[in-house]
Amino acid sequence: MLKSTNSPFPSKTKFSVWFFRSLTSFLSPKQNEAHLSLSHQHKQNYKKYYLFSFLNENPTNQRVSKQVHSHLITTASFSHSVRLFNAVLRCYAVSENPKDTIFLYQQIQTCASLKDLALGKQFHGVEIKMGFESHLYVQTVLVNMYVESGGLVECKKVFDEMPEKNSVTWNVMITGLAKQGDVEFGRFLFEKMPDRNIVSWSGMIDGYTRMNQHREALGLFRRMVADDGVDPSEKTFLAILPAVWNIGDVKICRLIHGYGEKRGFLVSDIRVMNSLIDTYAKCGCMGSALRFFDEISTDTKNLVSWTSLISGFAMHGMGKEAVESFEKMEQEGWKPNRVTFVSVLNACSHGCLVEEGLKFFKKMVNEYQILPDIKHYGCLVDMLGRTGRLEEAEKIALEIPSEISNEVVWRILLGACSFYGDVEMGERATEKIMELERGYGRDYVLMSNILVGAGRFADAQRLRRLMDERNAIKFAGSSLT
């Protein structure tokens, strides 16, 4: 058990700091200045103290405790007023209606979603003091709070010492660990878990996908379906499909698609269908992606469906098809968002449709009033650069507001300089990259190749040495499969 000898309440100094903060958060900025007089603070302080004493003396007065509780929730100040909150907790604890306690702990969990480990520990202290140590639901929420806010040591401890666990407790642990990147311990618990359900399987599969262990994710999916006969849920599909396109085998995509269709899992959830469009496209099978897209009824399709299709065309260099889809999407009344524009601009750049691309960029800014972000600029630079319009590309790169500019844009330009053998611009681009990121070996290699191409062997060698001195990491081109 965690240390419970100390008071669960914050120290006096700490409390006054919190209290001050809670006061300021109560008030709107305007009120803030006018009311920050000491007398006001005292008044608030007194009010809280009064409530606190009242609740302590009348723990069974449900009406008042509920009022205080709702006040704490609606003013969003309860995370600051732990002491008052404790008093409310105590009232709920002696309440005859245990639902109140559960409701209250849901609020704590909302609090835990702030991922505030220090505050969470405070509540753990309260929980121990109130004798909830063997309360299954409360303990489960505590485990969730710890694992969500990164308290891995604490969550394991609470979990281990729980006298009773149910499947939710196990799932909270497994999915939480997977999210935190500790798949190995998650897997250990998963294998030990007495009654695995679909949440456990999906959580575990998701954990492997997140950690780029796609084969492992796929193996688990196979085991779930074939050996254990567990039906996947829509969430399982959403977890497994990224593993499929990372492996890139369209046969696996078809297999899972067929399975989902046969069992009727795919017809209900547009998110799964969109993910499937994306997966087919990323597996290199644009035909299947398009066919599947066309099968989805018009009322079911949404903006993400269209965007997934367009981004698929983009990665296959099918600029014309992407542009046509974009127009059709607009005709059907969909309003493109920033992601749709990234996709269509990317399609224009891969399909060398410069004029169309520039038109889309203007349309985005003027007609849809979307502020371009760095990816939109990146597409533009790429589009101009790959068609040899290097001056224009550099001009755009220089016009990007410095708050959003990054090394990727200059790296794109450097790539174009390398292709067209523009040494001077390449050097300028390299200089910009080096201001932002010095540890990426490929930049040095690319620039030194440009220099070699121009016959400047000594400069190329100097750059290579600089790369070694700076310990820049050079990733060899390799296939993961």
Place this chain on the structure above:
DNA sequence: TTAGGGTTAG
């Protein structure tokens, strides 16, 4: 009733 992911420049 305490667990849960669709599209994004190189």
